[in-house]
Amino acid sequence: MLDAFLALPRVYKRILSVTSDLVALTFSIWAAYALRLEQQYWLPDQKQAVVAALTILFTVAFFIKLGLYRAVIRYLSDKAFITIVYGVFASCLTFIVLGYLFQAFVPRSVPVIYGALAFVFVSGSRLGVRMLVNRPWEKEKESVAIVGAGETAMQLASALAQGTEYRPTAFITLNSKNHKTTVNGLPVVSLQYTVKTIKKYGIRRLLLALDADSSIDRKALISELEALSVPVQTVPSMSELVAGRARINDIRDLELEDLLGRDPVRTEAEVLAASLNGKSVMVTGAGGSIGSELCRQIIHHKPKTLVLLEQNEYSLYSIERELSAVNEIDDLGVSIFPILGSVIHRCRCEVVMKAFAVETVYHAAAYKHVPLVEHNVIEGVQNNVLGTWNVAEAAIAAGVERFVLISTDKAVRPTNVMGASKRLAELVLQGLSERQDATVFSMVRFGNVLGSSGSVVPLFRDQIRDGGPVTVTHPDIIRYFMTIPEATQLVLQAGSMGKGGEVFVLDMGEPVRIADLAKKMIHLMGLIERTDDQPDGDIQIVFTGLRPGEKLFEELLIGNNPHGTDHPRIMMARESSMPWSDLKAALNRLADASKRFDCEEVVSILKECPTDYKPVEAELVDLIATAPGVGQTVKSLGNVRKMPI
Template identity: 70%
Template sequence: MRSSIVSSILGWSRPVKRFVSVAADLCLLSIAIWGAFALRFETFNWLPDGKQLVVSLATVLVTIGAFVRLGLYRAVIRYLSEHAFLAIIVGVAFSSVALIVFGFLFQALVPRSVPVIYGAFAFLLVAGTRFSVRAAVRRPREKAKNSVLIVGAGPKGLQLASALSQGVEYRPVGFVSLVSSNHRSVIGGLPVYSVEHLEKAVRELDASRALLALEDVVPVNRKQLLAALEKLSIPVQTVPSMSELVAGQARINDIRDLEIEDLLGRDPVRPDTAIVSESLYGKSVMVTGAGGSIGSELCRQIIRHKPKVLVLFEQSEFSLYSIERELRSISQIESLDVTVHAILGSVTHRRRCEAVLKAFGVQAVYHAAAYKHVPLVEHNVIEGIQNNVFGTWHTAEAAIAAGVERFVLISTDKAVRPTNVMGATKRMAELVLQGLSQRQSQTVFSMVRFGNVLGSSGSVVPLFRDQIRDGGPVTVTHPDIIRYFMTIPEASQLVLQAGSMGQGGEVYVLDMGEPVRIADLARKMINLMGLEEKTTDSPDGDIEIVYTGLRPGEKLFEELLIGDNPQGTAHPRILMAREVSLTWDEVEEYLGRLTRASQSFDCKAALNILIEARTAYSPNGGVADLVWCKSGAEVPEYHDQDGKVLRLS
C-alpha cells in the first residue's frame, strides 16, 4: 500500500510537484513564524495583529521568491544533495533578515529573538520535510540495491561510495581500511573496519559483494590482502585505476572482475621510463604482429613515448584496423603528434619487410609476430616453423639491409629446454638472431624471454572466468602444473626496457618471483567470484575443477633460464641469460635444411633438424601435426646433438 502511494506521487508531473512544494513551504514558513512568536511570548494562544500579519505574509512570500531564485524547486527531492542543503540555509538566513526589515518598515512588534527562533524553525521544517521525503522515497530503492563493502578508505573509496549512492544497483554499507588504526571509525556516515576484521564486516553489514578501491600510489601487500579476500563467501570485484579515470577511459562506478595483476598477488614490474623514452622519442619504430595481444600493448606503450613514426605491421586485416583506429585516437586525444602507418604484410615475406623498413626509415623493430598457441603449433608444424623461425630470420635480414639500429625479439619461457614445437621454434629464432649478431654489428639484436602472459589470447584467466560464469567445470590439464605469470603491460614494458639496454645478442629474462600453480589460480578465481569449489568433501559446492591431462608438447613446469648463472642488469628485476649460441655458419646450415624440409612438407626432417640444432628440444609425445598424421606418414626417428635416438610414438 505504502509503495503504491509513493509510486503514485512519483508519477506526478513536474509542475504539479513544484506547486505542492511551494504550497507546503507556504504552510511550513507560516507555522515557523507563528511558532517563533508563540515561543517568544510563551503562549500557544498568540494571534498576530494587523501589522504582524502583513510582516509575516511579506516574509513568507519573499522567502518563497528567494527559494525560487536559489533553484530549490528545480531540485528533485529524491536526489537532494548538499547543494540543496546550502540553498535552504541561504534562503532561511535571507528570510530571517527579511523579517527584521519588514518589522522595521511596518513598525510592527517583532522582538529581536523572534527572527532567530523563526530561522531555526524554518530550517528544521523546510529541510527536515524534504530530507524525510527523500528518505521515504529512497528507502525501498536502497533496500533493493546490492549491499557492497568497499575495500579502501582513501579518496578513491569515498568517490566510489558517492557514485554508488547516486546509482541504482549498489548500496555502500561500509569501508575496509588497510590502516589498522582506522578501525571502528566512521567515514561519510559509514562504519570502517580494518583488514583483520574483514569477515566480521561482511557478516555484520550483510554485504553481498566486496569492491576493491585501492589507491594507485599507496603500497599494498597484495598477497596478504588476496588471502583475506579469498576467505569471504562473497564475490570480490574492483574499480578502474586512476590512470583510466584521468584518461576518461572508464568511470569510477564501472565495476568489473578483479584485474589480472590482482590475481598474481604481487606488485607489477615498473620500467625505467627515462631510459625507455630516450630510445624511442623522435624515432621511427615498427612493431610486427601489431594487432596481437602483446604487439598491440607494445604499440600503446610506445606511442606514449612520442616516437616520430609508428609503423604497424600485421597480416590480420581486422586486427590491424582495430589497433590503428585506437592508436590514432590516443594520439589525437593526448596530443602526441605521432604519425601512425598501418601496413598489411607477413613477416615471412622478406622483400615486403625490407621495402617497408626502408620506406619509413625505421630505426627500431619490435618483433612480436609469432604463432604462440602450443597445441595449434603442435598440430601445424611446418606453419609454426615458417612463421616463428623463418619469419624472424627474414625480418631480421630485412632490418640489417635497411640499416635498422635495434631489433628486439619477443621470446618465451617455453624456449627453455622445449618439449613442444612452439618452444623449439622460438629457441631456434633466438639462435638465428644470436648468429646474426655475431655476423654483423650494424643492427643490435636482443631477445626478451618471459612467462605466460595473463589476458592474452589463449590465456587461462579469460578461459577460467568464462567457465566459472557458465557454471563449470573449470578444466586444468594437471593438478601439479605450474607456470610463471605476468601481465600484458608488464611484458610490454620489459620488452621496451630490454630494447633500450641491448648491446648485441643478449637474452633478457624477468625475475618473476614464485611460479603459480594453475589449479590454485583456478581455486582463487572461484573463491573471489563468491563461489565454492565442488569436491568429494564438499559435494554441494558450485564449481568443479576437472583435470584433462597434459596436452601434446606441454610440460608440468616452465623455466626461464637454460643455465644457472644469470647476470644482473641496470634494472633490478631484469636478468641476462648466459647460454650456448651457434656460429652464423652453423645457423645458416640448419636454416637451409629447414627450408628444404618445409618446402617438401617433411615434418619428420623438420623436427629432426630442430632436435639437432642444439635447441635442447626433447619432444614428450608423438608427432601431432594433423595433416602429417592424416596422411599416414611413417613414424620418424630423431637424434639429439649427441647422436642419441629420440623416437616419437
C-alpha cells in the same frame, strides 16, 4: 500512493515542491515571531504580512534561480543542501531589508529563528521524501562491504549509494585502531571481525578498494579473504580511472595480478625517453595482447611516429582507435599509422620501415598458443621463424637502429614446435647480430602474462560462472606469471639496454601451481571446491592430461650462469649461438620444406639446429600432415611456386 506520486510528470512534481516550500516558509515566519514574542496565537499586522509575503516570494524566486527545483529528490546530493543554505541566507537578508523598507516590526532575532526553521523544513521535507522514495530501492540492493577505509573506499561508497545495484553497509579496515568507528554513516570494523560482520549485515560480497599508495600486503590480505564464504571483487586501478577507461563503481572480478604481491616495476625514465622520445617506432603484432600494451606504453613516451603493423583487421582498428583517442586527449602529438600486413612478407615490411623512417622495431607478432601451433606446424614455423627472419632482414635494409624480439620461456629446452620456433627465431637474431653491427638486435624472454589471449585466467572464470568443471591439465603443472603492463614495461627497459645479440630474461617472481590458482579463483568467487571430502561443493576441478607439446615446468634460462644488469628485474642469459652461414643454410632448407608442406622435414630441421628441441609427442600431430590422403594431395600440387620472402 507513492508509485502514483513517482509517476507524475516533472512539472507537477515541481509545483508540489513549490507549494511545499510556500507552506514551510510561511510557517517558519509565523513560528519565528511566535517564539520570539512568546505568543501562541500571534497574528501579523498589515506591514508584517506584506513583508512576510514578499520574503516568501523572493525566497521561492531565489530557489528557482539556484536550480533547487531542477534537482531530482531521489538523487539529492550534498550540493542541493548547500543550495538551500544559500537560498535561506538570501531569504533572511531579504526579510531584514523588506522589514526596514516597509518600517515593519521585525525583531532582530526573528530572521535568525526564521532562517533556522526555514532550512529545517525545506531541507527536511526533501530529505524525508528522498528516504521514503529510496527505502524500497535500498532494500532491493545487494548488501556489500568495502575492504579499505581510505579515499578510494569513500569514493566507491558514494558511487554505490547513488547506484541501483549495491548497498554499502560496512567498511572493513586493516587498522584495528579504527575498529568500531563510523565513516560516512557506515560502521568500520576490523578485518578479524569480518565473519561476524558478514552474518550481521547479510553481506553478499566484498569489494576491495585499497588506495594505490597503500603499503598493505595484498597477497596476505587476499589469502585471508579467500577463506570467507562470499565473492571478493575489486574496483579499477587508479591508472584506469585517470585514463578514463573505467569508473570507480565499475566492479570487476578480482584479477590474478592482485595475487602476485610484487612491488611495482621500476623503470629508468631517462633511458626509456632516450630510446623512444622523438623516435619513429614500429610494433609488429600491434593488435595482440603484448603488442597493444607496448603501443599504449610507447605512446606516452611521445615518439615522433608510431607504426602499427597487424594482419588482423579488427585488432588493428581497435588499437588504432584507442591510441588516437589517447593521443588527442593527452595532446601527445604522435603520428599514428595503422598498417595491414604480415611479417612473412619481407618486401612489405621493408617498404613500411623505409616509408616511415623507422628507427626502433618491437617484434611481437607470433603464433604462441602451444597446442594450436603443434597442430599447425607449417604456419607456426613460417610466422615465428621465417617471419622473424624477414622482418629482421627488412630492418637491416631499412637502416633500423634497434630491433627487439618478444620471446618466451617456452624457448628454453622446448618440448613443442612453438617453443622450438621461438628459440630458432632467437638464433636468427643472434646470427644477424654477428653478421652486421648497424642494427642492434636483442631478445626479451618472459613467461605467461595474465589476461593475454589464451590465458588460463579468463578460461577458469568462464568455467566457474558456467558451474564448472574447471579443467586443469595436470595437478603438478606450474607456470611463471606476470601482468601485461609489468611485462611490457620491462620489455621496453630491456630493449633500451641492448648492445647486440643479448637474450634478456625478466624476473617472473615465484612460479604458480595452476591447480592452486584454480582453487583460489573458486574460493574468491564465493564458491566451494567439490572434492571427495566435500561432495556438496559447487565447482569440481578435473585434470585432463597434458596437451600436445606441453610440459610440467617452464624455464627461463638455458645456461646456469646468468649475468645481472643495471635493472634488478632483468637478467642476461648466456645462450649458445650458430654461425650465420650454417644458420642461413638451415633457414633456406626450412623455407623450402615449409613450401612443400613437409612437416617431418621442418621438425627435423628444428631438431638439428641448437634449439635443444625434444618433442614430447613421438609422432606428428599436425592436423594436415596426419589427415587421410594428405600425401596424394601434396603430390598433386606438383612444383609449388616459390613464395616470396
